[in-house]
Amino acid sequence: MTDFTPFLSFLGGTLIGLAVVSLMLVHGRIAGISGILGGLLSKPNSDEWAWRAAFVAGMIVSPIVLHAATGSLTKITIPVSYPALLVGGFLVGIGVSFGSGCTSGHGVCGLSRFSARSMVATGTFMITAMATVFATRHIFGG
Template identity: 65%
Template sequence: MTDFTPFLSFAGGLMIGLSAVALMVVHGRIAGINGILGGFLSVRLNSDWAWRGAFLAGMIASPFIVLLATGRFPEITVPSSPLLLVIGGFLIGIGTTIGSGCTSGHGVCGMSRLSVRSITATVTFMTTAGITVYVTRHVLGG
């Protein structure tokens, strides 16, 4: 069971939305983490590389900012084995490649632009996630 945190959830969603809008306004780019990381890891060092690096550095630094603000790191509990995490990460990588984007690109940015492709992708991965949770918790007993 997870805690009900409407104010923290709203604040987090607001920050994600504002960062997506800011990236679109300033650089004209979609805030899809899959594409940002892929572009950063490419060998071309250009102006795109700098903003991608800054975006990724902000994601990495955010738990440390929480530590400075609250005196403790965010608590994260992962109820799965390391093997399942590796398998899940591998499957997500395949899915983001096949689906031409990730949850942030399609779910946050694409749906807000009413992209049919992004709406279809989001419905697909949310349905798959729901089925996966049901099967692992209620069928397999995990």
């Protein structure tokens, strides 16, 4: 279970929203992580490489900056094995390919633009997540 942290959750959501709006205003691009990373890896010499690299670098460096500023990081426990993580990552990759985007692209950016495709994709993510949690906790005893 997790702790209820409404202020930190609100602050985190606000920062995500500001990042999404800023990227759209400055570059006219959607902040979908799979698309940003995919473009970074598949088009290394494009005009968009710099902002994509900066975006990904910011995701990697931000926990280091947080640790330097506060002296601690949130403890994350992963209650599954590495093979289960690999299988899950593979399945998410398939979903990203078939769904034409990831949860951040559809859930944050697509819903805010009232995209019908993103509404269907986000509904699918949410239903699948609920079914997975239910099955893991109540059927398989995890």
